[in-house]
Amino acid sequence: MAKWQDHVGLLAKAHKYVARSAFKLLQIQKRSQLIHPGDWVLDLGCSPGAWLQVACQLLGPLHCGGSVIGIDIKDTALPLVGCDDRVMAIKEDVRTMSHDDFQYLCPGGFHVVLSDMCHNTTGNAMLDAARSLQLGQLAAEVALGEQQSFSGGGSSADDGISLEHHGVLQENGNLLIKLLQGSGSQEFAKQLRPQFRKVLWMRPEASRRASREMYVLGLGRRYACSTQPA
Numbered sequence: 001m002a003k004w005q006d007h008v009g010l011l012a013k014a015h016k017y018v019a020r021s022a023f024k025l026l027q028i029q030k031r032s033q034l035i036h037p038g039d040w041v042l043d044l045g046c047s048p049g050a051w052l053q054v055a056c057q058l059l060g061p062l063h064c065g066g067s068v069i070g071i072d073i074k075d076t077a078l079p080l081v082g083c084d085d086r087v088m089a090i091k092e093d094v095r096t097m098s099h100d101d102f103q104y105l106c107p108g109g110f111h112v113v114l115s116d117m118c119h120n121t122t123g124n125a126m127l128d129a130a131r132s133l134q135l136g137q138l139a140a141e142v143a144l145g146e147q148q149s150f151s152g153g154g155s156s157a158d159d160g161i162s163l164e165h166h167g168v169l170q171e172n173g174n175l176l177i178k179l180l181q182g183s184g185s186q187e188f189a190k191q192l193r194p195q196f197r198k199v200l201w202m203r204p205e206a207s208r209r210a211s212r213e214m215y216v217l218g219l220g221r222r223y224a225c226s227t228q229p230a
């Protein structure tokens with residue numbers, strides 16, 4: 001396995017990707033056709049930019065259009081290879097951004113929302129998983145909107161569900177979120193299930209053996225204008 005990991009690192013260098021994580025997205029893409037030519041892609045936690053490179057390549061030639069907008073709390077120097085004029089990176093903390101901020105970036109909504117956001121890990125598996133779940137929930141809120149209340153009383157027009165907004169992911173859009181596995185990850189995936197045609201877990205071969213990271217993938221958003229309880 002160590003040999004394979006070295007191999008992934010060498011491959012990343014050979015293809016001029018700024019990080020080996022490029023191969024995680026490529027492997028997920030191969031299995032799930034997440035990104036299509038001409039898509040608008042939001043990449044949360046984009047630094048150092050390997051997913052920006054891969055996503056831009058998947059947009060196809062310039063005439064196909066589309067865009068990749070990355071956001072990271074850190075500065076991201078746009079990689080010179082693999083990124084063209086359709087890519088931009090913004091230095092911002094996703095936790096402090098409003099729905100309006102995201103909508104301003106793409107008023108029509110995104111076809112794909114990616115989140116590879118991760119804190120620096122502490123070595124405490126429970127704590128790391130809990131913090132990763134918070135970032136995953138944040139990414140889901142950006143994409144799908146906030147479920148403000150579930151009264152269950154059925155008295156309001158929308159059966160007790162009130163929404164502040166519906167998120168920036170278009171109907172039929174795809175969502176990919178990294179989580180460090182721990183308590184709450186299965187429940188998180190379960191909550192996504194009614195909102196997508198298909199929800200699945202993936203662990204790309206390019207992930208390090210010791211890492212607890214997994215990717216939850218929602219394919220084909222069902223409800224662009226309303227949502228339903230899990």
Ligand SMILES: C[S@@+](CC[C@H](N)C(=O)[O-])C[C@H]1O[C@@H](n2cnc3c(N)ncnc32)[C@H](O)[C@@H]1O
Pocket residue numbers: 019021022044045046047048049050051052071072073074092093094095116117118119135
């Ligand atoms: C594993 S790296 C992403 C790697 C990236 N996908 C690539 O391929 O180059 C995780 C990133 O999440 C970012 N991050 C963590 N919390 C964030 C937040 N609240 N807002 C924005 N970015 C955040 C970190 O700064 C870090 O750069």
